[in-house]
Amino acid sequence: MKSLLDAASVKVLARAIHSLAKIGDELHIEPTANGLTLKTVNASKSAYSAFNFHIPFFLDFCHLSENTVHPDPEEDTVIKCKLPMKSILSVFRSIGSLEKTVETCSIALPFLEALLIIEFKCKHGIIKHFNLRYFECESVEAEFCKEDYASKFSCSSRFYSETLLSFHSSTQEVTWSLAMDQVHLSNHIDDEVDPSKCVRTEVTLAKDEFIDFNVALCTQVTFCLKELRAILAFAEALKLDVDCRMEGAGQPVLFSLGKENLYSADFLLATLTPILDSTANSSRAGHNERKNKSSTQSNLPKCSSSLPLLRDKTDAGSLSYAPLQTTEMPMATDSPHHTSRLNSLSLIEPNLFVAMEDVDLEVQPPPPKRARARHIFQNCLKATQESGERPCEVFAPDSENDE
Known part of the structure; x- marks a missing residue:
């Protein structure tokens, strides 16, 4: 991939990278025939962002990467990679400085070098060159219409x-x-x-x-x-x-x-996926009346939320994370709130809530402070020598009493 941008486009690109950095920790770079795409997903897999820069945005753009080792047009390929957000932010650190000093910017992804090469041509003939190490990865896409x-x-x-x-x-x-x-x-x-x-x-x-x-x-x-x-x-x-x-x-x-x-x-x-008030009330009633657990659970309403898919473009049959389907949301028995933290954009399988109705846990209150101190130091107050309780072996008998 090779691209060339003017000063105004560099400013927009820098602002886009700063915006993506506030959402995710990794920047996905995907050159396409229609332009350049920058994507990110946050750590909790609850936010997905994608910037699409079309060909008129660039002065020059080619989405294919040339084979620099053995030049062959048939071996040119499209590189899709990701790199840490901190490394790319070090290049586009100051937006105001880029706007005042940079005249043109070239971005390249050469073949077999695993480097993202960024070059700034600034005023007064100054050239800034950056080599950033990247990792090849599959395309991550959120399906929505x-x-x-x-x-x-x-x-x-x-x-x-x-x-x-x-x-x-x-x-x-x-x-x-x-x-x-x-x-x-x-x-x-x-x-x-x-x-x-x-x-x-x-x-x-x-x-x-x-x-x-x-x-x-x-x-x-x-x-x-x-x-x-x-x-x-x-x-x-x-x-x-x-x-x-x-x-x-x-x-x-x-x-x-x-x-x-x-x-x-x-x-x-x-x-957030809401839970009806009747769900919380019926859950508390089922916890208090364990004998009627089966009848109570049958009356619990179910709430479902669809999970949008993040799919690899290269393989339509293999899913990156969670399948696209409607799942029944598990409910916590003693939740005092009426919302669930299950993300509707979650890319991983949600952890089911553990049912605590069958577990009898009797938590005893802590003893008073005086009783607590007595319990801690009671071993220190015991007699250290109790000859009548534990036998001991005599190695030397007592000497006769001198009269």
């Missing part, structure tokens, strides 16, 4: 960023409630039992605030806020509009953005 989403609405990235300023920086998850004429945003709280100890933030966005608003299903969707901030950081810097597509709770949310025929990006985020 934009037309399958029931609800879609788009707005400027700046409007989204100003809305999220109302939420505290420590907020981890946000809930979007869709209605026919508005979108309601609120911070998601599920770990605090006492509502009086929680700070709740709610923002309502009217239909007129959006560029395009088409909600076909009223629902509530909860997902992580960290990935959304990474999306808006890229879109706001380039003044782009962000399209949001939602279907329902437990189904992934899709954010899309792009500019004409130059580049496009898709961000697929997992959402």
Whole structure:
């Protein structure tokens, strides 16, 4: 693969890499006949991001890698690789500096060298050369279709960023409630039992605030806020509009953005799968009445969520991680919350909850402090010599008493 970019394209590429670095720890590079694709997946396999840079984005582009050892056009191949995000960030570290100094940038993936070669031609004849070691890997792709989403609405990235300023920086998850004429945003709280100890933030966005608003299903969707901030950081810097597509709770949310025929990006985020209140109540009743366990479990409602697939393009029959199917979600017996942490975009098989109904665990309360200290030091207070209890062998008899 060989490509050549101008100064403006280098700036966009650097911002895309910084945005992907906030989501995943590895950068997947996939040259195609239509351009260059950069992808990443986060550690929990709950967020997938892909940037597609089309051929007009480059000054020159060739997706084939030349065989530098034995030049032969028939042996040219396409290299798909990945490398740590820290190594690529060291090259595109300062976006402001790249914009001011770099004139052109060439990126190459030579055959049989296992190196990503990046060369900056800067002002005053300065040339910066970087060799990054990569690892060959298979293509990772999330299967989704934009037309399958029931609800879609788009707005400027700046409007989204100003809305999220109302939420505290420590907020981890946000809930979007869709209605026919508005979108309601609120911070998601599920770990605090006492509502009086929680700070709740709610923002309502009217239909007129959006560029395009088409909600076909009223629902509530909860997902992580960290990935959304990474999306808006890229879109706001380039003044782009962000399209949001939602279907329902437990189904992934899709954010899309792009500019004409130059580049496009898709961000697929997992959402929380809700559990009905009756499920939690019936689970607690089944734990208290163990004799009627079989009858209680038969009345438990089941909640399911579809798992989008991450598939290897090279082999359609082999799956990278989890198969595309609808799985029945296991339920924790004593869960006080009404949401499940099962990711709808999980790439690994979910660990089933262990049923604790058949295990009798009697936890005794700790003894008082005085009794606890007495128990610890009781061995120290015992007599050290007890001749009547343990026999001992006499090696030398006692001498006769001298009168």
